[in-house]
Amino acid sequence: MHKARLKPTLFLSTALLAGLATPALAQNADDSTTGDIIVTAQRVEQRLQDVPVSITVFNAQQLTQKNIAVATDLAVYTPSLSVNERYGPEKANFNIRGFNQDAATAPTVGVYFAEVVGVRAQGGTTSGNTVGAGAFTDLQNVQVLKGPQGTLFGRNTTGGAVLLTPAKPTSELGGYLEGTYGNYDQIRVQGALNIPLSDTFKVRIAGERNKRDGFMKNQSGVGPEDLNNVNYSYARLSLVADLTPDLENYTVFHYSDSNTRGYASKIIGCATPASPDNPLNVNVGTTGYSGTRHLQAASCAVQLARQTARGDGFYDIETRNPNSYLNIVQWQVINTTTWRASDSITVKNIASYGEFRERANFDLGASNFVIPSIDTGVGLNGQPTTGFSARRLSGSLPNVVLAGGQPYDRIVLDTAGDNTNNAAQSTFTNEFQIQGSFDKLDFVLGGYLEFARPIGYNVGRTAIFLDCARPETITCNNPLLIGSISESSTKFNFDNHGIFGQATYKITDKLSLTGGIRYTFDKIVGLTNSTRAGLSANAGTGPLFVDPVGGRLIARACTDSFRHNRTGPRADPAVVANPPALDRSVCTTVLTNKSSEPTWLLNLDYKVTPDLMVYAKYARGYRQGGLNFTNPGFEVWNPEKLDSYEIGLKSTFRGAVSGYLNLAGFYNNLTNQQVFGSLQPTAEAAATGVAGGNAVINAGKSRIYGAEVDGSVGLGEIFRVAFGYTYLNTKVKDVAPRAIQGDGSPLGDRLVGTPFGSVNPNVQAGSAFVLSPKHKFSITPTITLPVDESVGDVSLSATWVHQSSYINDGSVPKFVNGLPLGFTPATNLINLNLDWRSVAGSPVDLSLFVTNLTKEQYNVANTAAWNSAGVAEIIPNQPRFYGVRLRYTLGN
Structure with missing residues (x-):
């Protein structure tokens, strides 16, 4: 571990340079002490305590104090939220109330920036559908909405939604510049500049540069010395034009470029004949x-x-990969036009266009095998x-x-050429809303269009059992004689459209009824012409030819031998008369998956007093089906449906003891559940080179219930404690049994005509969900020192986060050699933060911070390689980080 090298001179000079900028603009009048926080959970601005939704909110100051820089940091402080970090933090996805996304399935938690969903993408590993690195810079707040949000936010929000609200340009000239230096040589600089060019035109510029060495140390002597580093740049430009007193045009452009050395896994065990789970034969x-x-x-x-x-x-x-890297570039432009047509009617249009590109070269399981x-x-x-x-x-x-x-490699993923991407997608969205507010009735009506189109092919070359300097150029040896290059090549077109309406009617001054419905239309069209390349020819590939990328002599066969082989069960001899060679169109397969489903909401809330509300809610949610070409014959799966029931209480108290307390209890039924099923090839298919795999299938029914507590209590101006707790009980109620081709069962019938002889769901009835700890508790006491105003505001806070044990992967043993693999033990994290705001009455704020104070060590995921490779590999958590932060502010 690097020793911290604090450099005060760096930050003094940073503070002086900040004189060129001006301050953080004043945020909305958010008061986190009593819950008087402005949120947009119902697509209009409302006070947090008036919204009958379970929400956790972090304002700009809290995001800074808690060192929330990337999406994965958010989960530490949100008890209902966890993340899947299988492929590293830059590619992580969210999990709320047990709803998890994996592989090529659709998200269960929608991530929105300025009310627009993240740019969609689907590569070989989890990609896109979230915000880029640095997007947490200069935010007004982050809202974590729990439970299905399908009426106002659309499909794929069965778990909930995460809303990032950027700081909006205002009429105040201001800005800030902030610098952080920490261990592992972290240098992070961020800032914002707000410029009111006129009474009707305002500009805000924000940006961040963040670098930190990796904490995974490579002992092989080959390739980078460390992995799991941070290296990103982020920029944002926001413009507000008041075209008339009632017509506002708001444009946000933001850009993220993350270029790291990628993630790494750690080997903790190997299968032997004596292993208790799937011993080595x-x-x-x-x-x-x-x-x-x-x-x-x-x-x-x-x-x-x-x-x-x-x-x-x-x-x-x-790891012996000499070229490990992960480069993700994402940008998006969002335009929101708001017209106040009358005192009661507001018309709003939100249009966006964004692009996502990913290039990667990484070892799927870090190893240095011989x-x-x-x-x-x-x-x-x-x-x-x-x-x-x-x-x-x-x-x-x-x-x-x-x-x-x-030496030999196991599975190394790479690009397929200089100008290619492992995943590349553009997304256009447009949402039109009519908002109405009358004496007893508030409503939102709208329509939504989303078109996601490929930017060329999603292509990559993956070396399997070769010894490669670079799979992209097939600079490889074949020491095992069975090595090959998987040449993935896909395109996906996504169309997602919907119409929706939601209204709240005040039955009395205290009792309100809310109802909403949305109808969503989804369509995915996928194309693949993927191939397998080998260094020698055989009967299925045709003769050798010169690879145009690396100049190596190779031979090719279609990956989908199911359809593109003259002996395959769906083969068309007219199409596959010749092997692909340079003409990969010979291997083309096009598939379509369509679905259309309604989602709805019924909610009754009662305001006992202005500061006490109770509510009861029923909601239907759904997650769309999907399409993935990995397993011929099992490429598509259908939507899963959710029925959610929730009761809640929101209370605010004021005076000498002030704060808020929010409670929620929920029960969910999940049907047609998307689960993984292990496929085994028939003997005939195995003889032609078809291997087994994991396919997404609809084979489960589950239930989830739990409770959430979120609150903050203050005693005067000296002491305050914020806290949150989630109890989550998940259980698979029913799952289809193992099926054999032609056995008459629904899954057995699906096997007919495929190269697979059996399918066995990877989950078992009675088991809990993955990434779903039963208990998660967070408490943050803060003491504000009673010092003279001329000294500044000095506060000390500590956060303790307890998380009970949970399954991170049900397909592998919980323990190997006594070490956790598919099981994450209970953890206790302690983070400290010392804030000295307005140092000696100056515009400088000073902070000292420590995360993971006690150096807790545990696995956050594993590579699922035990059953196929006999290797136990884990993805470790982040170590202890600490540092100093200086912020210089001008203005209010």
Whole structure:
């Protein structure tokens, strides 16, 4: 770990430079002490305590104090919120109340910036559908809405929605500049400048630069020294033009460029014949034997022995990928036109266009494997050798022993050329609203259009069991004789449209009824012409030819041998008369998935007093189906539906003891649930090279219930404590049993005509959901020191976050060698923050911060490689970070 090197001179100079800028503009009159916070959970501005929705809100000051810089930081302080970090924080997705997104499924939590959903994308790993790195810069607030939000925010919000509201230009000349220096050589500079060019035209500019070394230390001596670093730039331009006293045009453009060395996983165990869960079969020819699993588990043992001999720590890893990186560029322009047509009617139009691009080269499971030495015999050179028998990998290989000690890669993902992207998508949206506010009736009516179109192909080259300097150029050796390059190439067109309306009628001054309905139309059209490239020709590929990217001699076969092979069950000889070679159009498959579903809401709320409200709500939510070309015959799946029931209480108290207390209890029924199913090929398909896989299928029914507490209590001006708690009980009620092709069951019928002989859902009836701790508790006491006003405002806060144990992956063992793998143990995080605002009456604020004070170490995810590779790998949590922050402000 790097030692902190505090550089006061850096921040003094930063503060002086800030004289060129001016201050943070005054936010809305948010008072987080009593819950008098302005939110837009119902698409109009309302006081938090008047909205019958369970919400957690962070204002600009709280976001700074809690060091919330990226989306994953938000989950630490929001008890109902967790994140899936399987592919690193830049590609993480949200989980609320147990609703989780994985692989190519649609999100369960919508992420909105300035009321517009994140740019859609679908690459080989989780991509898009969220905000870019740096988007938490210069926000008015962040709102976490819990429970289905389908009426006003659309499909794919079964878990809830996260709303980021940027600071809007105002009539005040102001700005700020803030600098942070921390351990791991973190340097973060951000600022904003608000310029009222006239009474009717205002501009706000904001930006951030954030760099930090990685905390995963690579011990292989190959490639980068550290991974899991931070390196992004962010910029935003906001314009407000008051065209008339009743007509406002508000435009926001924001741009994010994150370019890191990617994420890494840590090996903690390897399968052996004595493993209690899916032990390693080492006997060739017996039922369940897998040569590739045997190979990787034995190689894993060699690496694990090296790690043990060195005395590696929790954040030490080995990866031999020389070019690891992850580059995500995302931008979006949003235009909101608001016309106050009368005292009662407001017309609003929100249009946006954005683009997402991702380029990556990373080891799917960080490793530094060599061929193990477990067999003796004749090598490829005809000489006696010790290593691994080729016949263990395939009976069609020569009867030779592959020499031990030779390096090989498992699965390394790369780009497919200089001007290509692993994922690239544009998204256009337009939402039209009519808002009405009368004596007893408030309503919102609207229509929504979304068109997401590919920016070229989503392409990549993935090296499988090769030894590559770069998969992109196929600069590879084939030490195992079975290596190949998977050449993914897909395009997706998404159309998502809806019409909606929601109204609140005041039955009495205290009792209100809210009803809403939305009808959504979804359509996905996917195209693939993916291929498999090898370094030698065979009967299924045709002759060798020169690869135009790397100049290497390769041969190709269509990945979808299901449809594009003359012996395949759906083959068309007229189409597949020739192997693909340079003409990948031979492998083209086009599929469509359509759905249209209503979502609705009924809510009754009663204001006992102006500061006490109770409510009861019923809502229908749905998550759209999807399409993924990974598993031929199982490419599409249908929507899942949710019925949600919730009761809640919102209370505010004022005086010497002030604050608010919000309670919510909920019960959810989930049907037609999207789960993973393990596919096994038929013997005939396996002989042609078809492997098993995990497909998304509709095979489950579940229930979720729980309770949420959110509050803040203050004693005068000296002491305040904010707290939150979530109890979450999730259970799979029913799941389809394992099906065999042609057995007459719904899943068995789906197998007919596919290359797969069986499908087995990866979840079991009675099990809990993944990434869903039963208890999560957060408490933040803050003491404001009673010092003279001339000194400034000095406060000390500490946050304790307790999270109970949970399953992070139900398809792998909970423990391997006594270490958690598919199970995350209970954790306790402590974060500290010292704030000295207006230092000695100056415009300078000083802060000291520490996160993960006690150096808690635990796994946040795993690579799910145990069953296929016999390797236990985890994604570790973040270590202790600490630093100093200076902020210079001019203006109010």
